[in-house]
Amino acid sequence: MLCRWAVCSVIKLGTIANSKISITCGACQHQAVLEVANLIFVVGEDATTHDVRQRHVCPKCNSKGNNTYKVL
DSSP states (O other), rough: OOEEEOOOOBGGGGGGGGEEEEETTTTTEEEEEHHHHHHHHHHOOOOOOHHHHHHOOOOOTTSSOOOEEEEE
């Protein structure tokens, strides 16, 4: 799933616990791959992929929320 616009489907992390999320920064194109199981420990299993996308801060340029994501 690739989400670039405000209208997109969201997935609860608890339903994809054994997956990974790839987040690409819109500012510098840096790509981070995050283990969903680790994210659940931080934000809980009821959080959505969209919640993670909004909270993610790029480790390269410190941009927050300006990104796209893909569930792997």
